[in-house]
Amino acid sequence: MSEVLTTPAVLILLGPPGAGKGTQARMLEEDFGLVQLSTGDLLRAAVAAGTEAGARAKAVMEAGGLVSDDIVLAILKERMTAPDVARGIILDGFPRTAAQAEALDGLLAESGQHVTAAISLEVDDAAMVGRVAGRLTCATCGEGYHDEFKRPAVAGTCDRCGGTAFKRRADDNAETVRERLVAYHAQTAPLISHYEGQGVLARVDAMGTIADIRAALSAIVQRVTA
Numbered sequence: 001m002s003e004v005l006t007t008p009a010v011l012i013l014l015g016p017p018g019a020g021k022g023t024q025a026r027m028l029e030e031d032f033g034l035v036q037l038s039t040g041d042l043l044r045a046a047v048a049a050g051t052e053a054g055a056r057a058k059a060v061m062e063a064g065g066l067v068s069d070d071i072v073l074a075i076l077k078e079r080m081t082a083p084d085v086a087r088g089i090i091l092d093g094f095p096r097t098a099a100q101a102e103a104l105d106g107l108l109a110e111s112g113q114h115v116t117a118a119i120s121l122e123v124d125d126a127a128m129v130g131r132v133a134g135r136l137t138c139a140t141c142g143e144g145y146h147d148e149f150k151r152p153a154v155a156g157t158c159d160r161c162g163g164t165a166f167k168r169r170a171d172d173n174a175e176t177v178r179e180r181l182v183a184y185h186a187q188t189a190p191l192i193s194h195y196e197g198q199g200v201l202a203r204v205d206a207m208g209t210i211a212d213i214r215a216a217l218s219a220i221v222q223r224v225t226a
Ligand SMILES: [Zn+2]
Pocket: 138, 139, 140, 141, 142, 143, 158, 159, 160, 161, 162, 163
């Protein structure tokens, strides 16, 4: 039970849909050699590899059950002893609750570790609604536009292909975006408090450019992994 975790840096990236979490996580992987671990990928890989915890997860899923936090933690623990995560990991989708955060603390404590940093990508909700809700794409060539920030040069005509039909994703309307943000804040608030209490929470303004956000994240990761 006392395998030593080889992972020096354990980062948790928090951010609502549309905050650019996926893009930024990939950049952190490139810039720092970190490995992003999402719960879904972890589960699938462990089941496919037939690890001990993977076999437990498989049995639960085949019985139509939900994989418990214990099993997810066991899979995470197995994964964190692998050599490819020797620079550190970015957790995505776990923990989602304060109970899971505490369980993760317990797992890390077995190896004298703790969460290195929980980074919250902070958005302005109203601006976020406008940003996502105004999106539309050309139905012909797929070129992206925005009601406010990127209109075609000639109204109603695609700059790229001259097409005149545009489409919007059904879930890109203001009400849906607002609901997603409310759900995100409700779900994340306990995690923010948890990590703030440990003094490992870092907030990053996620309303800037991708390059600005990358620079802010890099500065934090450099500081906490130094
Ligand atoms: Zn077009």
